[in-house]
Amino acid sequence: MIGKLKGLVDQFGDDWVLIDCGGVCYEVFCSGRTLQALPRVGEAAVIFIETIVREDLIRLYGFASEAEKGWFNLLTSVQGVGARVALAILSVMGPAELSSAVALQDKAMIGRANGVGPKLALRVVTELKGKVPAIGAVDAGTLGLQTALGEGVARSNVADAVSALTNLGYSSAQASAALARVVAKEGEDTPTEKLIRLGLRELSQ
Structure with missing residues (x-):
């Protein structure tokens, strides 16, 4: 092999x-x-x-990378996703973006790939929910925040801050990674405005 x-x-x-x-x-x-x-x-x-x-x-x-290989194997474990479709998905998003899309159950993000229709995109995010490759593409704090957002259990101030950063043009993966670092330092009770300000600082570094 x-x-x-x-x-x-x-x-x-x-x-x-x-x-x-x-x-x-x-x-x-x-x-x-x-x-x-x-x-x-x-x-x-x-x-x-x-x-x-x-x-x-x-x-x-x-x-x-090993992370990309790990996601390839996970993707091809989904019914209807062969090697060609898995490569198409990995062509439009990297491992961190894919981790974010699955955690946030963002089927539209998966659906950007050639050959992936709405039903298949939904199956991908549904079957891979909670799964990550053995070689993690994101840290535990970021993945935890992404999962909480996807399940609708994240604090409203954090969810609003992620939404604000994505509206400014950052990807959901970038926004959630930055805010995971902010929350780890400042705590989950930090006001939304401060989270956005500190998140932008993290993203600019």
Whole structure:
């Protein structure tokens, strides 16, 4: 089983890359984000691998991080989500954004991916609720706040502050991560206005 490839980038395709490992070139299918993160042709690269073996083919899927690989495996555990759809989802959002979308039950965010309709997006956020890869993409405080928001049990001042920051153009992942840090320092009873102000300070650092 191949867990990781270290070699030179040989060639790029629309959704794959060839990695030259000592003269043997491996074709690796990747998300758009991973392809963009890889170095140029001829340069050294490291890519995490998930191998899928079927009766008629063996395919390697590559990821820029273990967190992305972990989410790929979680996504493909959902009925109706194959490798191609999982890569499409990972092409439009990183592990932290995906963690946030699942915790907040934000099916619209999942639905931005090609090939993901409303019903499938709902199934993804429903089946993966409360799950995170073994390699966590967000810290416990952030995930706890995101889960509380998604279940409607977060304090109103915190929920209002997250809403205000997202209205200013920040993603829900960025907003909840910043406010989780603020709440850890200032406490959950901090007024909404102060949470917004301190959240903006965190986001500007």
